[in-house]
Amino acid sequence: MTERAVEHAAGELRIPEGVGVYMGSPNGARRSVGIVVGRFNGNITSRLLDGALEALGEAGVPRERIDVMPVPGAFELPLGAMALAKTRRYACVIALGCVIRGDTPHFEYVAGEAASGLQLAGLETGVPVAFGLLTCDSRRQAEERAGGEKGNKGAEAARTALEMADTLSRLRASIPR
Numbered sequence: 001m002t003e004r005a006v007e008h009a010a011g012e013l014r015i016p017e018g019v020g021v022y023m024g025s026p027n028g029a030r031r032s033v034g035i036v037v038g039r040f041n042g043n044i045t046s047r048l049l050d051g052a053l054e055a056l057g058e059a060g061v062p063r064e065r066i067d068v069m070p071v072p073g074a075f076e077l078p079l080g081a082m083a084l085a086k087t088r089r090y091a092c093v094i095a096l097g098c099v100i101r102g103d104t105p106h107f108e109y110v111a112g113e114a115a116s117g118l119q120l121a122g123l124e125t126g127v128p129v130a131f132g133l134l135t136c137d138s139r140r141q142a143e144e145r146a147g148g149e150k151g152n153k154g155a156e157a158a159r160t161a162l163e164m165a166d167t168l169s170r171l172r173a174s175i176p177r
Helices: 042-058 074-086 106-125 139-145 153-174
Strands: 033-038 066-071 092-100 129-136 146-148
Touching: 033 042, 033 074, 033 153, 042 066, 042 092, 042 129, 042 146, 042 153, 066 074, 074 092, 074 106, 074 129, 092 106, 092 139, 092 153, 106 129, 129 139, 129 153, 139 146
Parallel strands: 033 066, 033 092, 092 129
Antiparallel strands: none
């Protein structure tokens, strides 16, 4: 399988002056966080979990305010995320997993359904669910994204979850009662 060139649109978001902006920061103070992590491809998902825990610690989330729910694999991530979010004990939920493309269409089904289910968990509960599911063409790509030259996507998901929790908290606080 050949590696495809990755292209992203470079640049910063510019917001015109004169409009209201709700923007959060990845601040973990006084926040509880739920993490659902797939055991399949455990050597990769363990590294994602380590990255997420490190990022949460750097953001000020105490270890005793973090709960981890291991599930069999990526397909089970949405159910775990939904269950955690529905408890209302967590400001946000982080979903971590890894699916590596094989010779059959199984990859597309698992990756697509996991992505849809994780989005649904956040939309139905109003609790931010961060997407830390690696969907890679090769083991090398997965290793690069779990702490290699591409950074740690678990840490990125943790920062995203905290930022969204803070953004929604600011929005809710601004609504007149």
